[in-house]
Amino acid sequence: MAMAFKVATEGMDVREECRKSFMEMKRKRVHRYIVFKIDEISEAVMVDKLGGAAEGYDDLAASLPDDDCRYAVFDFNYVSVDNCQMSRIFFIAWSPIASRIRAKMLYATSKHGLRRVLDGVHYEVQATDPTEMGFDVIKERTK
16 A cells, blocks of 8 residues: 555645655656645545656646646746756646535645645645646746
């Protein structure tokens, strides 16, 4: 059985694969993004999709469903005004209007537990439609 640890106040398990994949993204840069989902049957947050190092923000946006919630982290690389190569990790809480109310509530109440496991996130974006998490929104946050 997959290893998980209980986030007591949120009532949702966060599988060890979530923390492990995040650390691979953060330290080894093997993933550009990670999409997480809640499995309602096992009551656990798990990895839904890993984006390879060569994938970009459009690939992440395309991997989010139109009618269900997800969490995602994205490693945004950019050049600062001082001409330095920089990297910032974004946490995205995706809750589209077309998703079920139960799913929206479950994701809203479980977000904090996953965030505690993902140590090193710089910014958070909450979005209900693609325009709220567009690439321009991500870029603007780093200024």
